[in-house]
Amino acid sequence: MSVIMRLTSTLFRAFLLSTLGVGSCFAQTGSPAEPVRYVGGESVDPSVHEGRLRYAMGVESRQTVRANRTKPELSDGHGWTYNHASNLCYWNDTFYQQYLSNPVDEHIAPGQTLLTTSKDGRTWAQPQVVFPPYQPPAGVKIPTGSTGYMMHQRMGFYVAPDGRLLVLAFYGHTEDPFAEGGIGRVVREAYRDGTFGPIYFIRYNTLPTTDGVLWNETNTSFPFYKKAPDAGFVQACEALLANKLMTQQWWDEDQGLDGFFNLTNAKSALSYYHRKDGQVVALWKRSFVALSPDEGATYSEPVKVPTLVMAGGKMWGQRTDDGRFAISYNPIDIDEYRYPLVVVTGDDGILYDNMLLVQGEVPPRRFYGRWKDFGPCYVRGIVEGNGNPPGHDMWLTYSMNKEDMWVSRVPTPIRYEVKGKVSDSFDKLDLNGPVPDWNIYAPQWAPVAVVSSPGKPGKSLELTDRDPYDYARAIRVFEEGSRVEVKLSVYAAQTTGGLLEIDLTDRYGNRPVRLRFDAQGQIVATDGSTEKVLQAYTSNRWYALTLRANASLRGSYDLLIDGKEVLKGAALAEAVKSVERLSVRTGTYRDLPNRRTPNETPEPPLPGADEPVAASVFYVDDVQCKASK
The missing domain is CATH 2.60.120.200 (Jelly Rolls)
Known part of the structure; x- marks a missing residue:
């Protein structure tokens, strides 16, 4: 090729990259331009709950909390019917599941966080409140434009280097936990005897309220973690604050005007895993993915991966016990209809194949509530470092119709076919x-x-x-x-x-x-x-x-x-x-x-749903x- 022809080719490629925006056409899969790709041929038929997919064999799905409005003693003792945003860990030979709860609607006060436990993932204890509805100190007013206090968090647990379990949540103001006025993140320790330590703030929101208020220890209801008399608890909190991967999960509610977060253009609801070469793959809602080569100190620019079709449901990724990788999500680009729940798998954390069914059931939604989407919503697994249950299973947790809580045990290796009798x-x-x-x-x-x-x-x-x-x-x-x-x-x-x-x-x-x-x-x-x-x-x-x-x-x-x-x-x-x-x-x-079923049309509870x-x-x-x- 002549020098002129080579120069012309180079200039033309540069023109395509910069002018036509087709850089991804030349991107290497596994690079920051396209960190992951689904290469399978399976897709979802939206007309049926199961999506016409094959099953991931041996998945055991069990309901951990069944909402009950009129007989709360048969549920969590409160009768609230918006339950959502589950998190899971395994510690002290016990599963811990945390979830948010509001009386009826998403983002409407009051809000609290509950926790239930299980030794085997099949039988679950009655939930208990770990972070109650927020009560402000005397004289502190709700900011202008807010209607009360709520809870919202993307992560719930952290197992510290010394083996302590910290339970975390976020207090904010309705109706937007991401806007001005979020109060801050709270923490308490879970003890091995099943009790919990006092509640502290571990970080205050750095965005001022609409009234110009900045939150600190003088105007909030719980002390700052550094005031805790237990030096080991303080050290565990410091270890969490120094863990950039764990704390990047907080970005949604905080967004850190003080420079706390390394990735300030992050997307919503982070999950992450380490692929075989040590790089961290960061996954967010709406198909966004990035890479971190240095444990979250820096990230590549988040990019939308077109082969991962999804909407506002969470995406969960992890390395499984068989040394392979799995990503679980709702493969539909409509927010109100989040089903089915699927898993795709791969060998290297880059290429994924074989879309299989994890949860294909969508029972009737018994209680109407604002933004209570149909199906298994907001899937999460056990974050790296937060325990590994016995066996070789992947454990997932999610809400169903944003009113009941579930877990699914997915055996590995993940497979879909049988040979022989x-x-x-x-x-x-x-x-x-x-x-x-x-x-x-x-x-x-x-x-x-x-x-x-x-x-x-x-x-x-x-x-x-x-x-x-x-x-x-x-x-x-x-x-x-x-x-x-x-x-x-x-x-x-x-x-x-x-x-x-x-x-x-x-x-x-x-x-x-x-x-x-x-x-x-x-x-x-x-x-x-x-x-x-x-x-x-x-x-x-x-x-x-x-x-x-x-x-x-x-x-x-x-x-x-x-x-x-x-x-x-x-x-x-x-x-x-x-x-x-x-x-x-x-x-x-x-x-x-x-x-086609209306999602936001108010309806009375289904007759006899609580009996x-x-x-x-x-x-x-x-x-x-x-x-x-």
């Missing part, structure tokens, strides 16, 4: 323990558990349901095939009032085979578009079911009950090419709310699945 008897599992390879969805009033089998030796999977608006669900992924045989045993503890739906589904969630034990004591199956009552069932008796499905040609299936053929050549309810999942559910299939209904109980055992092409 499935044979699950549950007999070797621990009572009330994990259920390997099963996806569990367990609200507090609709738990799923391994229990001693009724009427025979061994153990089985119990699905109980007392929830008037939700259900228990268990899903087993098996090898994908156009011809499958699925066997299972079912036991009903009642013949009236209970419902168990049994589906065989394909990889997209289509339900070609549908069978149910209905609330009138009948076993009903779908033959094409027709429902057929096959026989009555009795309580306290095991039924052996065999389903043989053929998805080839027009598709059909056979059903045997206790070895007797009761349905032969029944038409599939939907045309599919293959089948790969068994789903059992104590409620009917749902696809509402959908993305459990009579319990129905079903047991599942001896599950066998085999497939052929």
Whole structure:
């Protein structure tokens, strides 16, 4: 190439970069211009809750707090129905989950922060208030333009170098915690006996109020941390203040006019992880990502990554126990409809593939409130340094419809397919323990558990349901095939009032085979578009079911009950090419709310939402699945 041609090419490239704004066309993935990229071909179908995605196998999702307005003793003792912004840590052999709470609406006073604990991630204690609604000192007025006090925070825990656990939150003014008038960040120590130390301010907001007030120890309700008599507590606070990665999470509410933050053009709701070369990958809402080569001392310019589609829900990233990397988020660019919750994975913290489902359930929102978005919202995991629970699982926490709190345990390595025959008897599992390879969805009033089998030796999977608006669900992924045989045993503890739906589904969630034990004591199956009552069932008796499905040609299936053929050549309810999942559910299939359901239209609470209904109980055992092409 001649000198003239080389110069012309260089000038043309510079023109593209500076004038047309297409620098990313020449950016190396993994560099500050494009720190991460999703390279998978999967995307979400917004018409269904599950998004037509495959499941991340073995995810166990459990509700930790169920909001209750009229019977608060059945919930957190307060009856407030806006609950959101969960944070999680593992310390002292215990899970700690923190969340915000307001009576009805987001950003409307009063606000408080509560905390619940669990030894195993399945059974959770009744929440207790760790930061109460703010009461100003005598003579201190609410700033002009504010209507009261609220809480808002992007991080909740810090395990100090000496092993102490600090719990943190932020007090501000309604209705905008990011504007002038935020008061400051508070801290207290969690003790190993389950109690908590006094509340202190660890940092005051540096923005003056609309009335020109700057907050300090003279006009706030709690002392400054340096006044604490416990020198070890003060040292733990100093260690946190010196940790630039941890404190960068505070930027949303503070924005540090005093130069405290190293990245002053940060975006909202930071999470971060270290990739294999030691660089820190910083993730924010709305697809923004940056890199830090020096533990948060400096950052590259945050850039919007186009392959990570999302809106105002949080994005969570981490290195998983198997040495790989995972990012979890809501892959939809509409703020009001934050579902499903997915995970993408990769080997190097740069390239991500295989979009899989973590949480695809969207129960009805029982209580209207301002900005209470539908679905699993504001996902967070355990921040680096804040503990690592036993096992090789990724733990995620989020709110559902911004009213109930949840956790999901995601086994690693994260996978989505099975090879070979499935044979699950549950007999070797621990009572009330994990259920390997099963996806569990367990609200507090609709738990799923391994229990001693009724009427025979061994153990089985119990699905109980007392929830008037939700259900228990268990899903087993098996090898994908156009011809499958699925066997299972079912036991009903009642013949009236209970419902168990049994589906065989394909990889997209289509339900070609549908069978149910209905609330009138009948076993009903779908033959094409027709429902057929096959026989009555009795309580306290095991039924052996065999389903043989053929998805080839027009598709059909056979059903045997206790070895007797009761349905032969029944038409599939939907045309599919293959089948790969068994789903059992104590409620009917749902696809509402959908993305056309009004989100901000005031409505009364759902009738009877605070009252459990009579319990129905079903047991599942001896599950066998085999497939052929």
